[in-house]
Amino acid sequence: MEDRAVQYPHRYRLVDVDTGETLGTYDFTAVPGTVTAAGTEINKASLLSDAVAAAMGLDPDDDPAPNEAFSIINEKLEGLFYGKYSQMSGGSAPSGVDGYLTYSTEDNDDFSAINLAASTSKITIPSGVSKAKFYWMGALRSQSGSTGIYGYIKLYKNGSLVQTLTYTVGVTYADDYKYGRFDSVPVACSEGDYFQIFADLANSSGNVSEVSAGSIFGMEVLG
Numbered sequence: 757m758e759d760r761a762v763q764y765p766h767r768y769r770l771v772d773v774d775t776g777e778t779l780g781t782y783d784f785t786a787v788p789g790t791v792t793a794a795g796t797e798i799n800k801a802s803l804l805s806d807a808v809a810a811a812m813g814l815d816p817d818d819d820p821a822p823n824e825a826f827s828i829i830n831e832k833l834e835g836l837f838y839g840k841y842s843q844m845s846g847g848s849a850p851s852g853v854d855g856y857l858t859y860s861t862e863d864n865d866d867f868s869a870i871n872l873a874a875s876t877s878k879i880t881i882p883s884g885v886s887k888a889k890f891y892w893m894g895a896l897r898s899q900s901g902s903t904g905i906y907g908y909i910k911l912y913k914n915g916s917l918v919q920t921l922t923y924t925v926g927v928t929y930a931d932d933y934k935y936g937r938f939d940s941v942p943v944a945c946s947e948g949d950y951f952q953i954f955a956d957l958a959n960s961s962g963n964v965s966e967v968s969a970g971s972i973f974g975m976e977v978l979g
Contacts (some may be wrong), residue, residue, distance in 0.1 A: 764932055768781070841867075843975070910955075921938040955967050
């Protein structure tokens with residue numbers, strides 16, 4: 757981008773539109789009175805400086821315009837995130853025991869975050885991802901119990917709890933079911949962080965909580 761540069765920025769010539777006669781050449785001087793807010797100047801420095809253009813991969817010597825910068829931003833956002841996800845399915849079906857769910861099938865992996873040969877439970881954050889949302893799709897059931905039978909599906913990051921995604925409570929004469937898709941809040945992350953789904957199913961009584969086979973665990977990148 758380049759600022760406009762002229763010899764006489766405020767000079768105008770008055771011409772009678774009916775006769776074509778030149779009435780004179782004048783320099784106009786602004787008389788704004790009291791300025792209560794100067795505002796942001798519209799120029800190269802405020803719209804698209806050389807440093808910002810270079811950081812976006814544009815050549816400042818080409819005098820790129822702001823619309824070129826906006827186009828690059830749009831391409832990068834769509835190219836990285838829009839409609840892309842990493843997901844695995846075929847989740848294990850534990851009953852009455854605590855542990856991380858494991859998965860047998862890689863459905864899609866736009867972010868190279870899944871490696872079933874290395875781990876059947878982890879989604880590992882690749883380079884360039886700083887924020888993501890995770891989801892679990894499946895069915896959780898707690899059998900009835902006089903003291904309450906609890907079951908939890910939890911999202912863990914690097915072995916520590918991030919969020920409980922859903923839970924069930926089986927009470928006297930009534931089982932409790934939860935099924936569907938359960939999403940996490942946006943989670944800050946960095947390269948090498950790993951996420952897992954933990955099923956908290958153990959109860960002190962004989963009745964149990966259990967996860968149905970075939971659940972899904974996935975990640976959508978937000979930034």
